[in-house]
Amino acid sequence: MRIDIITCLPKLLEGPFSDSILKRAQEKGLAQIVVHDLRKYSTNKHHKIDDYAFGGGAGMVLQIEPVANAIEDLKSQRTYDEVIYMSPDGERFNQNIANELSLKGNLIILCGHYKGVDERIRTHFITRELSIGDYVISGGELAAAVVSDAVVRLLPGVLNDETSALTDSFQDGLLAPPVYTRPADYKGLKVPDILLSGHEKNIEKWRFEKAVEKTKERRPDLLK
Incomplete structure (x- = not known):
């Protein structure tokens, strides 16, 4: 399995993927988790990725262009089973969904931030939206780590005792x-x-x- 995570805060994900079960899964070659810095896909000279919302209101919105560039670049390299957006108003993540995703081959996870992402991304690029609970955190990074952990630990060979997950x-x-x-x-x-x-x-x-x-x-x- 390969999981590509798109985020504007890549350093926030260094810890969860460099220790314990997720680290061992990658060392065994059973899973590959790659974190992509969204700012690298910005065409703005200042690597800007957000802007004010049309119509006014508080908070900033992730722009369509860098996110679309990131997703299209990844999809040009391989086929993905799901392009997931972590959002408070997504489908509530549970064990059944974790089981389902563990049978997939390649996943993209887009981490929400600020007031969210331009709705055109959700409409035209995202295949599934997930939430880890009815509360708001600063961004989708920790939620993406939760989903990745829950899914990867189910892969055959990741746990020393495969019956443990069952x-x-x-x-x-x-x-x-x-x-x-x-x-x-x-x-x-x-x-x-x-x-x-x-x-x-x-x-x-x-x-x-x-x-x-x-x-x-x-x-x-x-x-x-």
């Missing part, structure tokens, strides 16, 4: 059950006996029941 919260429509590790008794706080029994069938039944119980308590909407 037992994450939301994969089966439920929150994950409680987990415990050593010591079995910490100052009188004990691990449930069932987890120490070695009886795999009973343990799985207990985990399922606890997952349903937690989901009913914390996210009853998932059970609908």
